[in-house]
Amino acid sequence: xxxxxxxxxxxxxxxxxxxxxxxxxxxxxxxxxxxxxxxxGKSTFLRLILREEKVTSGxxxxxxxxxxxxxxxxxxxxxxxxxxxxxxxxxxPNKTVSENVAFAMQIVGAAPKEIAREVPEVLELVxxxxxxxRMPAELSGGEQQRVAIARxxxxxxxxxxxxxxxxxxxxxxxxxxxxxxxxINRTGTTVxxxxxxxxxxxxxxKRVIELExxxxxxxxxxxxxxxxx
Amino acid sequence: MRAGFVTKEVLNGLRRNITLTIAVVITVAISLSLLxxxxxxxxxxxxxxxYWYDKIEVSIFLxxxxxxxxxCSGGPVTAEQRAQIESDLKTLPIVANVYYESQTEAFTRFKxxxxxxxxxxxxxxxxxxxxxxxxxxxxxxFAIVQSAFSGRPGxxxxxxxxxxxxxxxxxxxxxxxxxxxxxxxxxxTAALLISNTLRIAAFNRRRETGVMRLVGASNFxxxxxxxxxxxxxxxxxxxxATGILSALKSxxxxxxxxxxxxxNFFGWADVWNASLLLLLTGLVVSAIASFLTLRKYxxx
Ligand SMILES: Nc1ncnc2c1ncn2[C@@H]1O[C@H](COP(=O)(O)OP(=O)(O)OP(=O)(O)O)[C@@H](O)[C@H]1O
Ligand SMILES: [Mg+2]
Numbered sequence: 211x212x213x214x215x216x217x218x219x220x221x222x223x224x225x226x227x228x229x230x231x232x233x234x235x236x237x238x239x240x241x242x243x244x245x246x247x248x249x250x251g252k253s254t255f256l257r258l259i260l261r262e263e264k265v266t267s268g269x270x271x272x273x274x275x276x277x278x279x280x281x282x283x284x285x286x287x288x289x290x291x292x293x294x295x296x297x298x299x300x301x302x303p304n305k306t307v308s309e310n311v312a313f314a315m316q317i318v319g320a321a322p323k324e325i326a327r328e329v330p331e332v333l334e335l336v337x338x339x340x341x342x343x344r345m346p347a348e349l350s351g352g353e354q355q356r357v358a359i360a361r362x363x364x365x366x367x368x369x370x371x372x373x374x375x376x377x378x379x380x381x382x383x384x385x386x387x388x389x390x391x392x393x394i395n396r397t398g399t400t401v402x403x404x405x406x407x408x409x410x411x412x413x414x415x416k417r418v419i420e421l422e423x424x425x426x427x428x429x430x431x432x433x434x435x436x437x438x439x
Numbered sequence: 440m441r442a443g444f445v446t447k448e449v450l451n452g453l454r455r456n457i458t459l460t461i462a463v464v465i466t467v468a469i470s471l472s473l474l475x476x477x478x479x480x481x482x483x484x485x486x487x488x489x490y491w492y493d494k495i496e497v498s499i500f501l502x503x504x505x506x507x508x509x510x511c512s513g514g515p516v517t518a519e520q521r522a523q524i525e526s527d528l529k530t531l532p533i534v535a536n537v538y539y540e541s542q543t544e545a546f547t548r549f550k551x552x553x554x555x556x557x558x559x560x561x562x563x564x565x566x567x568x569x570x571x572x573x574x575x576x577x578x579x580x581f582a583i584v585q586s587a588f589s590g591r592p593g594x595x596x597x598x599x600x601x602x603x604x605x606x607x608x609x610x611x612x613x614x615x616x617x618x619x620x621x622x623x624x625x626x627x628t629a630a631l632l633i634s635n636t637l638r639i640a641a642f643n644r645r646r647e648t649g650v651m652r653l654v655g656a657s658n659f660x661x662x663x664x665x666x667x668x669x670x671x672x673x674x675x676x677x678x679x680a681t682g683i684l685s686a687l688k689s690x691x692x693x694x695x696x697x698x699x700x701x702x703n704f705f706g707w708a709d710v711w712n713a714s715l716l717l718l719l720t721g722l723v724v725s726a727i728a729s730f731l732t733l734r735k736y737x738x739x
Contacts, residue, residue, distance in 0.1 A: 365654070
């Protein structure tokens with residue numbers, strides 16, 4: 211599903227690469243934790259998967275596409291196959307919960323009927339059946355993150371990318387979010403999640419990839435968080 | 440994206456930026472009005488040219504008692520010469536019609552023009568030259584008449600009234616060009632304002648556009664609401680500008696035309712033509728300004 215061959219990313223005007231010759235593969239349906247200290251390159255790696263940034267050298271294949279040769283105008287279509295969740299939820303504050311989730315379907319031109327059918331289904335999946343008419347500001351952080359996950363999942367992506375999705379949440383809410391991501395993973399969606407949350411990583415016992423200064427220093431099946439910091 | 444969804448997004452955008460929207464609408468209205476005034480000035484000059492060139496003539500003055508040009512050294516024009524001139528004029532294909540003004544007629548006109556002045560008492564009919572008043576099919580072809588008749592025995596001089604009018608129209612032309620230039624500059628200003636407004640709108644809505652990008656919206660669908668906002672503002676501004684030009688036309692008809700009877704004025708057709716041109720200008724300028732701005736500020 212994701213394959214990197216000697217992927218190096220150096221941001222312009224930086225002398226040290228943010229990712230340094232990374233080679234790894236993530237299979238379809240896998241759940242991968244990306245750990246490492248602040249500035250180690252986790253977000254950079256996720257941005258490369260999403261083709262928000264281009265690799266400086268090396269090759270990157272995501273969902274069957276060679277990202278180094280993918281033309282710019284095909285990027286939006288490519289992104290429709292990838293769901294994204296961020297630490298700051300990124301909901302639209304002037305739209306209701308339902309509208310926020312529907313937005314992702316409207317963008318790809320789904321029929322209003324289809325939207326009306328699927329939005330409540332997904333809200334039910336994330337446990338927000340009765341929250342459709344609320345505004346994001348009227349929800350707790352955990353609830354907002356569930357809305358974001360609902361939006362990321364509604365177009366049935368092959369890959370779900372999560373950059374510190376529990377970063378702003380307390381431990382109980384984090385557990386709820388993790389259960390949800392696990393459930394989504396079980397539907398066959400590949401999940402790649404960057405996190406600093408040691409308890410969650412230790413509890414889930416999924417594959418762990420650790421980055422340090424842009425280098426992969428550990429790639430462990432059923433791994434643990436494994437470092438302090 | 441569906442039309443209903445896009446419409447909703449566009450209306451939301453216009454409402455959220457209401458003060459800027461109003462600023463754009465007013466600027467577009469004013470600049471298109473100024474450009475429209477320039478266009479109407481152009482029409483007016485054309486109408487006046489048609490009106491006046493239709494009335495002007497070439498005057499061929501024949502030798503009289505007082506003529507002192509070399510061609511009149513043989514004394515006043517003879518009957519033979521006059522007959523020859525008249526028949527030559529009538530056979531020229533560019534001539535529309537020929538009118539002979541005798542000394543008596545010239546004197547009557549002279550008395551009328553200088554009525555009440557001492558000049559009238561000091562001039563007698565035989566001091567004034569007789570002349571042919573020649574109307575050309577195309578007033579620009581004066582040179583042909585000139586080369587055919589000036590220098591001929593019995594002819595004192597050949598005069599073209601166009602030369603007097605041309606000075607007047609040159610002045611009008613400068614005024615018209617000035618009006619058009621001001622109009623174009625203000626349209627440019629409007630383009631810059633539209634560009635700046637869209638930049639601010641893009642910044643205000645970076646959350647939305649960011650989310651759109653994440654869920655895989657195409658460049659076109661991210662930019663479309665902004666583009667439509669620019670175009671809608673331009674169209675509203677154009678509507679106001681057309682209203683202003685129509686008001687101007689009504690004012691000219693009601694207040695100016697009765698006072699200035701020496702010319703015709705531009706018609707409603709000119710107003711609608713100008714309006715159509717303004718619509719095109721507004722749409723094209725707005726689209727170009729939007730395209731250039733959005734390409735820079737709404738990258739995938
Ligand atoms: N847009 C950018 N331009 C230049 N340098 C950048 C940019 N984004 C990140 N970097 C640099 O690249 C390196 C990796 O950053 P990255 O955001 O990937 O780290 P991270 O592992 O996600 O950190 P954190 O855990 O704090 O989120 C850092 O040194 C950072 O300063
Ligand atoms: Mg990060």
